[in-house]
Every structure is written in structure tokens, then in C-alpha cells.
Amino acid sequence: MATDSSSVGADFLRAVLQGAPPGAVYALVALGFVLTYQTSGVFNLAFGAQAYVSAAMYFKARLIWGWPTVWAVLLSVVVLAPLVGLTLEVLIFKHLRSASAVSKLVVAIGLAVALPNLFDIIASFKPASGVTPVGVVPGGADVFYSVFGLYRFSRNELVDMGVALVAVIGLGAVFRFSPIGLRMRAVVESARMTELNGIAASRVAAFSWALSSLFAGVAGVLIAPRFNTLGSSDFFSLMVVAIAAAAVGSLASLPLALAGGLGLGIVIAELNTFLPRWGTDSAWVRTVQDNLTPSVPFLVLFAVLALVPGIRRVQGAGDPLAGVEPPPTARAGRPDPRRALAMRLLGAVVVIGGGVVVLTRGDQLWVYQVTQAVVIAIIFLSVTVITGTGGQISLCQGAFAAIGACTVYQLAVRYDMSVLVAMLLGGLVAAAVGAILSLPVRRLGGIWTAIATLAFAYFFDAVMIKLSWVGGGAASLLRGTAVPRPTLGPWDLSHEKAFLVFAAVVLAVVAAAVVALRSGTFGRSLIALRGSEVGAQSIGISAARTRLTAFAVSAFIAGLGGGLLAISQRDVNYGANFTPFAALFWTVLVVALGSRSVPGALIAAAAFALFEPLVLDGAVVGWLTRERHPLPSLFPIDGKWLFILFGLAAIQFARHPEGLVEYGLSGRSRPARPDRPRGRRSPNTDSAAAGDAAASDQRPAMRGNRS
Amino acid sequence: MKDVLRAAGITKRFAGIVALDDVSLRIGEGERVGLIGPNGAGKTTLFNCLLGVLAADGGTVEVAGRDVSRLRAHRRARLGVGRTFQRIELFPETSVRDHLLIAERVRRGTGRLWKDLLGLGRPTAEETRRCDEVLELLGLVELADAPVERLSLGQGRLVEVGRALMTRPAMLLLDEPSSGLDRAETMALATTLREVQREQGFAILLVEHDVELVTSFTTRSYVLDFGRLIAEGPTGEVMASDAVRAAYLGTYAPPESATARTATTTRTATTTGTATTTGTATTTGTGTATTTEEEAR
Ligand SMILES: Nc1ncnc2c1ncn2[C@@H]1O[C@H](COP(=O)(O)OP(=O)(O)OP(=O)(O)O)[C@@H](O)[C@H]1O
């Protein structure tokens, strides 16, 4: 028996042992991440979804069909997982090789949302509650083996570690001994250079997709028994941890990603052991402690961003031919002015006509739905600023909006402040948070912004929202987070129609501000920066300051919209409105439909709020056929189709980065580049630019040497 | 003559390779200086270190007598060092005029968020006039409202020059302005540059492979090979020197030239270095060797 003095050491060791099995699984996912990112340039946020698909397949085969374990594993891990990966590569990512990293990211997010739903529909799988996922060995959770009397490993945990070990050794062997492994190593070193040397990068990419997807499948099946029910969102959180692990190796190093995964598992276990002793009297620590798995990645990631100065250099220096990230491709063509005018008129007619109809004839439900669309549109305009104008993907707009909503709740309910003033202050608080958040990433840009904001979204979701001074804490559990409706002079905004008018006015003001900002110095600097960072710097534009402002402005708009959303629903409704996953959905929806222009955001908002009641529930068809319940077998259509449509929209985005709305507007009436002869290339330029030929296709730039 | 730019002991390493090794140079007011050297010699890297795009591993940079070694790229730009890029860096989806406009606005430093919000962010008459001046100077008036995607490479390079001119530079760094242009376009660009330079009197540091252009355009030149300065002096003399020929042709120079010997030793050092370092370094080394052979042909 350990005495009190020696127990710290024993506990420490015990936590190491305890953290190793989950750490091994994180490491697997992190390895897969680095593998795909390095070989195909895709930051595959659909990894969690792929893990879910394998886990669900295993669950279905093993528990519902009653297959023996071996066959279930073969089907779900050995066959299905690589197959999914290969399919994604062949059908989608192969064609996006030259797209910017950001558009690949958007596609991956779309898949992250669509894949689990697609699987659920195809396999008619329902994550049943009550049936706990099982591991791959009998009695995995019930049979224990004690190690040095310190910690008792369950069979499942031993399997986790064993499988991870085998996978890592296997990966090492592939790299060392197989020809394709050698090529993969070459691609990881320098994708462009490999291409120049005539190695078929696409074969390598396909192989590494299959391989990394296998890892995802293995990890999914292994981690599933830790969850009570299978749900794709748990797998998404698993992935966030793995991203932090991969970030430890700057998204480039496989050994460091492995170490990062193991390390994170152990750190989480250590904190689980020791935090309760140190932090018994601080509510903040307790909240962190209750939600360690989501908060540690955030803390680790920001530590990496702040403390590893090399991360910036790693980006370019890994590949001397990498150059800068290819710029966003140009618009498909100049919009045909007459067509654009017609569309604009049509839009105005629809908006005004719709407004009049809703205000005069609309019943309560309709007024409510339209109000939602209007308020959501304000939040969506924040994406127009940060992504459409600034070219950065932020995945925490939901957190910003929630900050606005919570500020309204705190100030109005607890401090009795005017709701409208509180709403403005909410925007300011969100802006401050956005500015602070941008500090570590504003010089990195690109993929790091997405990662950092994603980690923040999860941290906010897990920790911040539960604090009493943010989401209300225990008080809110008892009394809810109700928010009153204000009165504005003679108008009582608790009338739904009055509120709708008010929201529409706010939307108009914000939209006008977004347009004005874009054509002013700030917008021009931001667009310059998006086009070419070095170019912008060369005329004195400060990348750091401009990005910080962009983040603050975007967060302000999101916060304002979030506050208004809370006021409109008379409640913060955090879980229904602002969760990280919902916010992912927002960003991708806006970006896919058109983040470059205000109409894009408006249409996205309309789609978001009205698609379900209008189309999926059959309201339009019902109205057309003048029947109340026209096709009872079909309507309401399974809501999951919505997510699949969404995935398709995201995939479209990569082809039409200007957004579907603008793409439709431009009408493809003219070829993208009508008349100009390109600058002549010397022959060696052509081969040197082959790697990014398509990327630079849209601009007069090329890399070349004359001799 | 006062120096607009002075650099001392600039050193820059990439993983296994030393891209710049103790490079020092100075450029006087209104002077036209060339910087030549074979592919991969480190010319672009030197530009980036002078301008703060890359952090040098050692050495100091002074602009107009002020030490800027610790300033970021945009601060150095604001002190009056303009540049163009070897691989064009324009802003897609932006018209030619807007390129100049944003440069002018940033130079004046009058942009404010609240002004943008109130719709006061639009170009003033004064700014438009300044843009028109430069557009005219460069013969870009007809293209003023064209998006840069529609320009030819030569026009694109002119826009880069125009954008840099809007910052009223005291010195302009030009990175292979003739690359990708044909003879006529090159000559037109050179003529325009010379006129503008005479009129505005800024200094120029020109990186160029086009020997004719360098000889006719610059008065003094530096020669870089494998990251080392191997020669400097009046352009005509430098061009004729054995060291430069050796560097360009990749043959060993006669032993009486001390500088050439330095170049040779550097080369040996580099190759042995690459043999032991990572795959990246090796491939890069090979690339350099191939290009040098190409030059020889
Ligand atoms: N980001 C980088 N990472 C690693 N190595 C680099 C990087 N940039 C340049 N190098 C290497 O540094 C050396 C100098 O390159 P640099 O581009 O400065 O040459 P250069 O003289 O401009 O050549 P060119 O005439 O082809 O433009 C080369 O060996 C190059 O491969």
C-alpha cells in the first residue's frame, strides 16, 4: 500500500498508464491526418465522419446482424474504411488538386456533415440508445489485467494499444520497405518536386487516402466502446483532439504526431488525476476538469501556436518549391450586366413582395420563420466579412454569436440593462474576443486559422458556456436563459410583426455597413491581402493588423446577430442555436452559396431557415396541390437529406469558389478569360509550373527562369 | 553620396543549404545597381531578407541610415522601399486602378474604419489624380479598369511597378522584370523604367538575367553565386570578369582570380553538405546543378 507521500508518484504513473490507450487512438487519427494533409494537401475534417462510419458499420454488423467479430471487423475496417477513403479521393479530391487549401477544407467540412447522414440513410442505421457499442474482444470492458498493482487495463484498452502499435510498425514498414512507401516519403518531403520527377502523385495520394482512412476506421472501432451511444458528433470531438496532436508536429511530422497523440492522452489522464486536488475551490478549474477532452486540445493548440516559433517557417520551408498557397481562383467571368440587373430587380421584388405578404397575411408560424431567416442573415454576413472578403475560414462564428446572446442575457436579465444596448455591447464583447483570438493566428493564416477557431469553438462549447458569468451556469439550469423583448419608443417589439420589421432594419443597416466596408480602405486592404500577402506587404499593408480588424468586425456582426437571435427567440437556446457543429454548418452554407456578396448571405439564410419547413415538410408541394397532407409517405422527407444536399453544395464550392449564387448570376454567358494572350512561357517554365499550373491558371503569374 | 540602403553581413540558411552567406551591399541615392548571378544564387532570397519578408539569420539592414533589421516587411515598405516580384504578386479580382489606389491610400495612412463605415472610404479627387498620373506614365490608361486577370504578363509587371511607384519609394527593388517577356516588351519596360527613374530620382536595385538589360541599365553591379558575393564594381568590368564567367558557366576559373576560388570552394562545400542532409536539400542541390548546366549550353 502506498503511503501518502509516495502516492503522488504512483498516481502519476497510474495516469500515464491510464492515458496511454486513448492516447494511442488519438495518435492513430493524428497520423492519418498528417498523412493525407501532406500527400494530398487536404486537411481532412471528414476524418471523424469516416471513423464514425466504420464504427457504425461494425456496430450494425456485430450487434444487429449478429455477425462474428472477425467478419464484422473485416467488413467495417478492412473493406469499408479504405473504400470510403478511396471513393472520396477518386470522386472528389483528385479533381481539386489545384484548388486552394481553404476550398479543400470547406469540401471536407461538407463531407464531415454529409457522410454520417449518408451512411445512416443507406444502411438505415439509427444510433440506438441503450445498446452500448462493444469492442473487438469478448468481455473487453469487463476483464482486467493489473500492471504492477498500479493500474488495471481492461481488455479493450490493451487491444487499443496493441492495435495502435501494430499500425505504427506497419506504417513504418510500408515507408521503409515498400516502393510506394518510398514514393510517399518523397511526396511528404516535397509534393511539387516529386511531381517534377515524374512520380505519379495521384497514385500515391490514392494509396495514402486508403491508408489513412484505414487508420480512421481502426480508430473509430477502437474508440466506440468509450461512448454510451454512437453519435457522429463524438467522433468529431475525437478528431479535434487528434488535430491538436497533429499540430504538435506542425501538421508535418509523423513521429511528432504520434508522440502528440500519446502525450495528449496522458496529459488528459494526468489532469483528471490531479486537477481535483488542486482546483477544488475554483469553479473555472472545475468546469475545465469536467470537460477535459475538449479543453485540452484548445490549450495545447494555442500553446503550440504561441510557443513554437518554427511553425511559420515549417509552412513554406518544408517544400522549397511550395511557394505561396495558390490564390483563390478568379470569378467565373464578368457578370452579364443586363442579367445582373434583372436578377437584382427580381431579388428586390421577391424581398419586398415576400415582406408584404408575410406582414399582411402571414400567420404566426410564418412570421416566426421569416424572422429567423432575417436574424440568421445578420450572423451570416459575419462570414461574408471574414471569409468572403478576408479569405479566412473561421469555424467559431457560433461561439461569437453565442457570446452576443449570452451578453444580452447577462446584462438584460441579471443587470437589468436595456436589451438593445446589451445587444450592441454583446457585439463589442464578441469583437474583443475575436481580436484576442486572432492574435496567435493572424500571421499564419490559412489552415491554422481554421484549426484555431475550431478548437476555440469546442473550448467555448465545453467550458465557457457553462460558466455562470457566460451562459448562466447553475442558475440557468434552474431558471433558463430567458431574454425579454424590448420596446423601442412607441413600438412594442413583443409583437412579432413589429419585431420582424425591426430585425429587417438591423439587417439592412448591417448589410449596408458590410458593403461600405468592402469598398473602403479596410475592405480593399483585406482583398489585397487575400490575393497576395507579400504583395500587400510590399505596399505597406500590415497583414497582422488588417486581419485582427477583420476578425473583430466579423465577430462584432456575429455577436450582434446572436444577441438579436436570443431576443427574437426570447431565450439564448445555446444548444439549439450555437453549438460548434451548427456553426460549421453556417460557415459552409454561406461559403458554398456565396460568401463574396451580400445576396449570397441572404440566400444562405433563407435556405437555412426556410428550406426545412418549405421543402422538406412539403409545404410548397402541399400548397401546389392544395392539399393539407399531400404525400404522407414522402413528407416530411427525412431531415438527413438536408445534410446530404449540404454536402453536395460544399463539393460544388470547390469548383465555383465564387459561390453558387454568383455562379448562377454570371450565367456562364462568357468564358472566364476572353481575350488576352498570356505571357509567353519558356519551356522550362512550363514544366516547373506543372505542379501548380492549374492553380496559377487564373492569373498572369508564373514562376520562371530565363537564361 | 548618402546611402538609401545598406546591408551588412546578411546570412540566411534553409535547412541544409546556406542561401546567403555574409552578404553586404550599399546603394546610394538615385543610383542604379545590378544584382546578378546564376539561378539559385540567392538573389530573390536577398531581396526577401532586405525587405523583411524572410527573417535573416544574421546581419543588419539600414534604410536611409535607420536600422530596420527588426522591422516587419510592411514597416520597411512604408519607409520607402518598393519592390516587384519575380513571380507576379498582383491582387486577383481587383482592377489596375484599384491596385494603385490602395497603395496611395496606405501611403497616406488616412484610411479609418469609421470613414469606411460612413461611406467616406471612396477615392478622393486628389487620389484619383495621383493614380491617373502614374497610369499615364506607364501607359496603362486604357487598362485602368480592367481586372488584372485580363492583363498580359508584361502589363502585369507594369502594374507591379506602378503599384510600387505609388508608395513614392526612395528605392525600388526589381526582381527579374524581364522574365517571361519577349524582347520588345523587355525593351519597352526598360525605357519606361528609365524615364520614370530619371524623373523621380529613386534608386534601383535590379536583379536580371538579361545581360544586355543589366549592362545598359545599371552603373554598378554585385555578383552573387551560391549565396556569396563574388564580385562587385562598375557593371561593364564585372560582366567581363573571369569570376562572373566562371559562376555563370559553371566551369572552374583560373586560379589567379581569388574571388573565383572562393566560388569554387563554396560549391564543393554545398555539394558535400547536401549529401549528408535531408532529401529536400539534395533535390534542391540537384536542381541548381542542372540549371547551371543549362546556362552552359
Ligand atoms: N523557402 C525556401 N526554402 C528552402 N530553400 C529555399 C527557399 N527559398 C529559396 N531556397 C533556396 O535558396 C537558394 C536561393 O534561392 P533564390 O530563389 O534566392 O535564388 P535566385 O538567385 O533568386 O534564383 P533565380 O535566378 O532562379 O530566381 C536556392 O537554392 C533555393 O532552392
Ligand SMILES: [Mg+2]
Ligand atoms: Mg529569384
